[in-house]
Amino acid sequence: MKVFNTLSGRKEEFNITGNRIRMYVCGVTVYDYCHIGHARSQVVFDTIYRYLKWKGYEVTYVRNFTDVDDKIINRAREENLPWQDIAEKYIEAFYQDMEPLGIERPDIEPRATEHIPQMIQMIQALLDRGHAYISEGNVYFNVKSFPEYGKLSKRTLDEMIAGARVEPGEGKQNPLDFALWKASKPDEPSWDSPWGPGRPGWHIECSAMSTHYLGPSLDIHGGGLDLIFPHHENEIAQSEGATGVKPFVRYWIHNGFVRVNQEKMSKSLGNFFTIREILETHDPEALRLFLLGRHYRSPVDFTEKGLRDALAALERMYFSLYILLNRSSFKTIDKAPRFSSTMNADELPDEFSHLKNLITRFKAAMDDDFNTPQAIGAVFDALNQLNNFALKRTPHPAWEKALFLFISSLKHISAVLGVFGSDPVIFIEKLRDRHCQTHGLKREEIEKLVNQRADARKRKDYQQADAIRAELLKKNIILEDYPDGTQWRVRI
Template sequence: MSLRLFNTMSHQKEEFIPREEGKVAMYTCGPTVYNYFHVGNGRMLVVFDMIRRYLLYKGYDVTFVQNFTDIDDKIINRGNEEGMDPLKLAEKYIEEYFKDAKALNLMTASIHPKATDHIPEMIEIIKGLEESGLAYAVEGDVYFAVDKLPTYGKLSGRTLEDMQAGARVEVEERKHNPMDFALWKSAKPGEPYWESPWGKGRPGWHIECTAMSLKYLGAGFDIHGGGGDLVFPHHENEIAQSEGYLHGETFARYWMHNAFLTVNQQKMSKSLGNFFTVREILEHFPGEVIRFYLLGTHYRSPLDFDDENLRMAQKGLERLQTSIRLADEALGRQVEKPVDNAEDQKLIVAAEEAQREFESAMDDDFNSALAYASLFELGKVINAHVQAYPYNSVGLQKARTALWELADVLGIDLAHPANNAEAGNEKLDQVMDLLLEVRAIARKKKDWEMSDLIRDRLKDLGIVLEDTPQGARWTIK
């Protein structure tokens, strides 16, 4: 099956055919760095990281560009609130971005360009638009003339008439059309500025992505991605100014957008008190749980974010981690009795089937939710096999490898259990080994009261014991 993706431009799934065989050029809109990024941003970042990883798995050489907007009204306003230079504030939150990105297991982009490093490129594009009659200057500001471009609105499907009728636009007499948008803004007192043919100023928001994507990927690059809230006006305006500058040449071939994220069935909003940064959520849940949760719903479906859903995701992740742990324990044991060849062959067949189902789901518009089903099914087969044959075998090796590698394609590292002491508390490991030894002695003496007391007191502390034919295991819940 060939890879198909949903193109926002055509409103349908299309076969993915890259501009250059074997290579993918991909651009996603990164965060505006005036704060820690919120969980809505987090969904977009995780989704396109997953898409990138699957393209790599398919054998493509992927160039992935993700920008930082480091000059913007929000950054200037936040800098004023904190008494900090806006550009230094932006640098601070770029550093913080990478900390949270690491927690979510986001791959570093091939290029992470900053808007302020590309002012000359933006000025050249604006000059080109002005020369072709698609832009006009007024008292140091430069606007894009939307009614000069007949194709304006083709991404969102809106017409200028509808936009003007439904818009709440402040009266701006200097604009030729209320929907015209700023390419360059004249400097206000106390703001950062750059020299330009129109005087001191700074770029508008939309022009930066045009400049950076064209510089690093060139016209007609493969995938432009972002959150659904960017379809209009940001991406619509990007297309207008880019294809206007390119004299009608295609800017990007495929447009992809993830659906909105709500919090407790409500739109995330500071005024509603349900606005959460990833940094805040990381105080309560590990990054791998957050990532696992965000990919548990197809990227084009709305996703509701609450603690209960996160806890359910954590349990699901722990099931897969347990399958890996059980397989590793079995693979470390010498065979005490022969593993039935037919049963071992079932594992090999299950691993191959899981891979086929996984790829089928992902080839159908990156359906990570359906891909999860193949992982859980393989995990269930591994668990059942290990109960009967808790020893090393070829089939178990293949099944374990398949589960590990397919999860890794989604950026899920099953070697790092969520809230599990196996993450590395050596002292706790030693204490637990001692307690299990004492409990084993009690059970050997048929001192069931002491055995149960140790089990129950540990459970009260959040440590669950599981008695198996190979001895007791423990996990933190």
């Protein structure tokens, strides 16, 4: 398996000793609803987590909540609520938004405020080792004490100072020094510490919590591209400075941005869509497929068209399965297929190459730096081949076996990608319901018309039949006549 490592700037062979993977991903600061950028990051690392587990690794995945921070404090002031309530509210919202996207719960989800002692301990270690200093109740990290500072973001201290839009900063020896501990102002959250009442700086929580749960050396650390500097750079300085263990992280993985009109989606630009507002009108599985349709390191432009295309692709997949299952002897996905679950792909003739190789191709794609677009391509190759053999006038004698193999393969693939795992019947019905709801249509009426048309067709009254079809088409309902009956679907 190859993984792109931000630290080296290259794809590297993924080598770890043993079978255990320690993985830490920066979660969110809980002061507002999550937007599509957060969704992408979560989907990307969720998929990586699922894939590593699927490969048989024993993964410990830690993802934090930053539940104390300037933004939370400000939000609390605006809403005139205790800051804890703000954090609580948006943690709950986070789960509500992530659940429909199929984001699995990490093994450990630590909150910053529950790990103040660990942070204090690490700050003390940094002071003891000469990497930090105290100034007016604040504790700062001394970047000059860590010669490798800049190795992740590939900048030198001199370059950063030359770039210089750095805050002068009260009591800092160097403008790039950053706060480990902030003396708290009167009405701010505060904890006791050896340096007086205060609260932790942002970066220290991830160092302290990752070390606490995973030890001083992690296998994978992830987050958005925008965390490389300063957040992850600072984490390296803190962790390696405090523990002396190098490297703090073996593989740094960063996902690219979601953009809107060619610009980064961000709170400060105000060009963001929250997950919940998108899911009001869009299918969550389509959103996940849309996000996985691009390589995780590339930027992705968020568009309505992109989402629609993804839904159309899903619909094609599920409608095909729906038709095929209907025609098969086993009818439904989970109702005891006639073929044993140990059916060997070798039982299929060689013409079914894409079906036989599907899992192999899927694995090869994912092994190459989690190339989800390529993996998805392999799935559609297989679907095309399946339809080709199954929907011919005289279907291939092995088509049911091929269908079964496809469904079994899909079970594996959906366990990793979190798409293509729905029951086709449920997916199609959901699509129909949603359409009826948003267009104020009644299913019974549609079905009544479909039946009327069937009668007309039996009478060979094609004029009447076509009139009904045209009427339904006006409502974006498309009829499809199959040998075993008429299906209706929604035009996307």
